[in-house]
Structure formats: C-alpha cells, structure tokens
Amino acid sequence: MLLLARILTAAVAALHLYFLLLEMFLWTRPLGLKTFRNTPENAEITRVLAANQGLYNGFLAAGLLWAAVSARHDLALFFLGCVVVAALYGAYSVNRRIFFVQGVPALAALAAVFWA
Secondary structure (H helix, E strand, O other): OOHHHHHHHHHHHHHHHHHHHHHHOOOOOHHHHHHOOOOHHHHHHHHHHHHHHHHHHHHHHHHHHHHHHHOOHHHHHHHHHHHHHHHHHHHHHOOOHHHHHHHHHHHHHHHHHHOO
16 A cells, blocks of 8 residues: 555544543543534533444544555545545534545545545
8 A cells, every 4th residue: 555545544544532531531522522513411421422423433533544554445545534424424414524534534545546
C-alpha cells in the first residue's frame, strides 16, 4: 500500500479514536455537549447509548489501524467502506455534516487505497 493510502487510513482511524473519546468519556462534558450540540439533560439521558456508539467507533479505529500497519488493501477497503456507510446513514438520520466530517475523509482514503 502506498504511503499516502496508509497515512489517510491512519488519519481516519485517529478520527474514530477521537469519536470514541467524545462519545464514551466526554459526552456529558462541555466539549462533548458543544461538539454534538446537546443539552446536559439530554446528554445524561443518552450517555449509555453514546458510550455504546463510541465503542463501535473504537472497533472501526482498531480495524483501520490494523489495515494501515499491515498494509492490507482488503482490510482497508472493508473498514473504510464501513465508515462511508455509517457516514451516509448518519447524514440521512441525524445531520448532513456527519458525512463531511466522517465520510469525506474515508472516501479520500478509499480512493488512495484503491489506486495504490
């Protein structure tokens, strides 16, 4: 895998590690509230759901790091594809900005992996 593809895949992994931190540990804190445009009351009610979502982001990050470190195209394509699908669903069901924050970097990495 070309260096650029590995770097972009690792960057998407880093984004998902950040999402894990926000959703699992900072959901009810000022940064989490601001990031997700949430109220303290709603954040408290939904914190367990957010932590579960954060755990899934951690699994995506682990898979993406595995793909980047091992230089395996098949793994990178699979996990980046999962990110794109999640971004499309998030854009459809929650907010379009999810696609730009999550989907666009994954598509850039997918393109780099595909042409590597």
